[in-house]
Amino acid sequence: MPKILILGSKELEELLKPEVLIPEIENAFIKYSRNETVTPPRTVMWVEGNWWGVMQSYVPDCGVGVKVVSLIPQNPSRGLPTIQALVTLFDGLNGSPLAVMEGGVLTALRTGAASAVSAKYLAPKDIGPIGIIGTGYQARYQLRFVSSVYRSDEVVIYDVRSDQMKTFRAWAENAGFRVIEAASSEDLVKKSKIVIEASTTKEPVILGKWLSRDQHVISIGAHAKDYRALDNEAITRFSKIVVDSRKAVLDETGDIRIPLEKGLIKQEDIAELGEVSAGYRKGRESDELTLFKSVGLAIQDAAAAALAYRLAKSKGIGIELEL
Numbered sequence: 001m002p003k004i005l006i007l008g009s010k011e012l013e014e015l016l017k018p019e020v021l022i023p024e025i026e027n028a029f030i031k032y033s034r035n036e037t038v039t040p041p042r043t044v045m046w047v048e049g050n051w052w053g054v055m056q057s058y059v060p061d062c063g064v065g066v067k068v069v070s071l072i073p074q075n076p077s078r079g080l081p082t083i084q085a086l087v088t089l090f091d092g093l094n095g096s097p098l099a100v101m102e103g104g105v106l107t108a109l110r111t112g113a114a115s116a117v118s119a120k121y122l123a124p125k126d127i128g129p130i131g132i133i134g135t136g137y138q139a140r141y142q143l144r145f146v147s148s149v150y151r152s153d154e155v156v157i158y159d160v161r162s163d164q165m166k167t168f169r170a171w172a173e174n175a176g177f178r179v180i181e182a183a184s185s186e187d188l189v190k191k192s193k194i195v196i197e198a199s200t201t202k203e204p205v206i207l208g209k210w211l212s213r214d215q216h217v218i219s220i221g222a223h224a225k226d227y228r229a230l231d232n233e234a235i236t237r238f239s240k241i242v243v244d245s246r247k248a249v250l251d252e253t254g255d256i257r258i259p260l261e262k263g264l265i266k267q268e269d270i271a272e273l274g275e276v277s278a279g280y281r282k283g284r285e286s287d288e289l290t291l292f293k294s295v296g297l298a299i300q301d302a303a304a305a306a307l308a309y310r311l312a313k314s315k316g317i318g319i320e321l322e323l
């Protein structure tokens, strides 16, 4: 019987460093935008008022990855993370199950890597503070990965929960960042060169009237049809809107679906990250205001899981179990 490899969060943190994961995720986006992957839309179900997703993809040279993920915003008060998940990896040719992995850390790592790829092509030239709205679980990974590309050691933070800001501040200072606490998201946007939105908000926390030229905004929240992290004015002010997947953002976030339906932006205005990476669409050209909006794609999970599997096998890391 084939053996299955089990990897926990500690092993994944050790294996998936920014310098190895970012190029892998960038390649997966290029394959996605060239239609080389098989990526059906994720199945979303609402269970007891909470979002669950089943996400599957075949990425050539990586295999088939399937993730089951839940998002329960009340979980931090229970001492549990908002996002919990399991990822399974299969051989894409013979179908053998290869690995099972903790999916919460894997999700945060691959989401950080996607934001870092966006910074590689869209970040302003001048180095200034990185702002983060929502200092929960994703925030650390966003800062670690984005700052590995956009080498700022200054971070401006804002969260509606002061305890979250305090915990994040201690972590960031320990990691070598100078931390500035903003009084509001408006204050944060006005002080930052890169603005990362990593919150569980349903209402806009980034307004167009606060933005200025020569900023790059990364928004990973607002994962449902009617949720917004950015207002309509913000969406119309960006000179470039880059997304992880045109289809997924249209289906899954109010930030893109609503302005499109209102005719405020056109589909042709929206580029995919893989198209920018492959050179089909342009990255930053001058002092401009740019957006990377992601909802998360199964290709990222499959690519990250395959990389973790290859590295773990070569280093003898993880537990192997005969099925």
Ligand SMILES: NC(=O)c1ccc[n+]([C@@H]2O[C@H](COP(=O)([O-])OP(=O)(O)OC[C@H]3O[C@@H](n4cnc5c(N)ncnc54)[C@H](O)[C@@H]3O)[C@@H](O)[C@H]2O)c1
Pocket: 071, 073, 076, 082, 083, 107, 108, 111, 133, 134, 135, 136, 137, 138, 139, 158, 159, 160, 161, 164, 185, 198, 199, 200, 201, 202, 205, 219, 220, 221, 222, 223, 294, 295, 296, 297
């Ligand atoms: N795009 C992707 O690929 C991807 C992947 C993973 C998570 N996410 C999204 O990232 C977001 C954050 O996830 P998490 O795991 O860090 O959750 P979390 O609960 O750990 O952190 C969210 C933080 O946002 C704060 N917040 C809520 N409303 C706010 C507001 N109006 N202003 C400022 N702060 C506010 C909360 O207090 C909390 O500290 C979620 O929306 C999740 O769906 C996206």
